[in-house]
Amino acid sequence: MVSIIGIPIVLVLLYSGNWVLGVPLSVLAAMGTQEVYRLAAHTGVDPFRLTGATGAAALVLAGTWQGTFSAFAPWALIVVGTVMLISLILAVMNRGATGGPLGAVSVTMAGCLYCGFSLSFVPLTLMFATTEGWGETVGAPWLGVAVIALPLATTWIGDAVAFFAGTRWGKQKLAPSISPNKTWLGLWSGLGATIAVGVAWYFLTAPYLVGIPINNFLVAGLLGGVLGMSAQVGDLVISVFKREAGVKDTGTIFPGHGGILDRIDSIAITVPVSYTVITLLTKIQ
Numbered sequence: 001m002v003s004i005i006g007i008p009i010v011l012v013l014l015y016s017g018n019w020v021l022g023v024p025l026s027v028l029a030a031m032g033t034q035e036v037y038r039l040a041a042h043t044g045v046d047p048f049r050l051t052g053a054t055g056a057a058a059l060v061l062a063g064t065w066q067g068t069f070s071a072f073a074p075w076a077l078i079v080v081g082t083v084m085l086i087s088l089i090l091a092v093m094n095r096g097a098t099g100g101p102l103g104a105v106s107v108t109m110a111g112c113l114y115c116g117f118s119l120s121f122v123p124l125t126l127m128f129a130t131t132e133g134w135g136e137t138v139g140a141p142w143l144g145v146a147v148i149a150l151p152l153a154t155t156w157i158g159d160a161v162a163f164f165a166g167t168r169w170g171k172q173k174l175a176p177s178i179s180p181n182k183t184w185l186g187l188w189s190g191l192g193a194t195i196a197v198g199v200a201w202y203f204l205t206a207p208y209l210v211g212i213p214i215n216n217f218l219v220a221g222l223l224g225g226v227l228g229m230s231a232q233v234g235d236l237v238i239s240v241f242k243r244e245a246g247v248k249d250t251g252t253i254f255p256g257h258g259g260i261l262d263r264i265d266s267i268a269i270t271v272p273v274s275y276t277v278i279t280l281l282t283k284i285q
Contacts, residue, residue, distance in 0.1 A: 010152075014145050017126050022064025025122060026057040029115045032260040035250045036111035039261075042245035045100060047107040048090050055083035056116025063120030067127040069279070072120065083112050115261075118268035121275045122148065128275070132282065134211040146205045147212070150220075151274040153201060154194040154227040155266045159235070162190025179239040191228045198224020213281035223277055227270045234269035238262065 013021045030053040037047045062075040087108045091101035129135055129143035166186020174182040202220035205212075214220050238261050242250060251259020 011145070014126060014148060015141050017123070017141060017144060019064060021126070022061055022123055025064070025119055026060040028260060028264070029060045029119045030054070030057040031253070032056070032115035032119075032264060033111040035259050035261045036114060036241075037107065039241050039245040039247065039250060040103075040107045040111075042247060045103040045107050047104050047111060048087050049108075051083055051086050051090065052108040052112040055079050055112040056119075059112070059116035059120045060123070064123040067124065068131050069124055069275075072124060076117065076120070080109075080113070080117075084109060114268060115264075118272050119264070121272045125151070125271060125275050128278065129209065129212075132211065134209045143209060146209055147278075148271070149205075150198065150201050150223070151227055151270040152267065154197045154224050155231045155270045157197050158190040158194040158228045158231055159266060161193035162186040162232075165189035175236060175239075178236055178243055182236075187232060190232070191225060194224045194228025194231070195221045196224070198222070198227070213278060213285045215285075219281070223274070226277065227274055230269045230273045231266035234266040237269075238265035 013024065033053040033056040034049060037049045037052065040047055058079045059076055062079060063072050066072040066075060084105075087105045091099075091105050095101040095104055125148045126144035128147050130140050134147075135143040162182075163186065166181070166183040166189070170183025170185035172184045173180065174184050174187055198220040199217045201224070202214060202217045214223060238250065241261075242248070249258030250261035253259055254263060
């Protein structure tokens with residue numbers, strides 16, 4: 001039910017772009033940051049929640065506002081520096097030497113960057129086609145959706161295939177102490193699916209994304225595989241955080257599906273990785 005309702009909403013927001021996407025995405029980043037801080041609280045660390053969540057939202061809004069990484073970077077540096085400075089001041093004034101100041105500052109920054117910096121690449125990726133001048137045959141909104149469809153589709157389809165294959169046929173556990181349900185068969189099945197998704201994405205979008213540096217299906221398949229492995233890393237990161245905190249889910253906002261971090265754990269890695277790889281390909285071609 002969550003997927004049936006959520007996917008159309010995501011597509012509408014992505015197509016709309018700009019502040020229609022940026023504002024709710026910034027709220028999502030702030031809420032995800034709060035989930036990081038609640039996990040930390042289970043381990044005895046008390047971060048500066050308002051400071052970090054505000055910084056996460058500001059990073060997403062800055063990415064939406066600027067549209068390119070080169071324009072976004074100075075503002076991101078200002079936001080991160082401000083969060084750091086405020087956290088340090090609060091650590092000195094409110095925590096002292098015995099109130100866990102080092103853990104508070106560290107987790108405040110980690111939560112802000114994990115949710116805010118990673119999700120800021122969603123609007124940046126959507127603007128990629130426009131800023132780089134890719135495509136000539138369809139409107140700009142659909143071109144942006146086509147670009148970000150690569151990391152999103154590889155993440156979602158790879159995860160679904162890994163879950164199905166691992167649950168049905170998987171025997172050997174991948175990381176039983178971190179995520180008991182994950183199997184090696186699930187990992188390799190999901191990886192194969194992401195490679196196939198990358199190839200399919202190339203053939204579907206190549207006629208429209210004219211000029212994009214992913215210029216053959218082999219590169220697209222390889223990138224799909226890289227994103228598949230990145231998604232696995234993102235999933236395991238949140239799993240190990242939950243294990244340390246001793247909780248099953250990061251939250252309860254999505255009935256039956258957990259919290260925000262449970263939903264964006266892989267995307268928080270795959271979207272920035274895809275943006276980085278495409279940028280590198282653009283530079284070397």
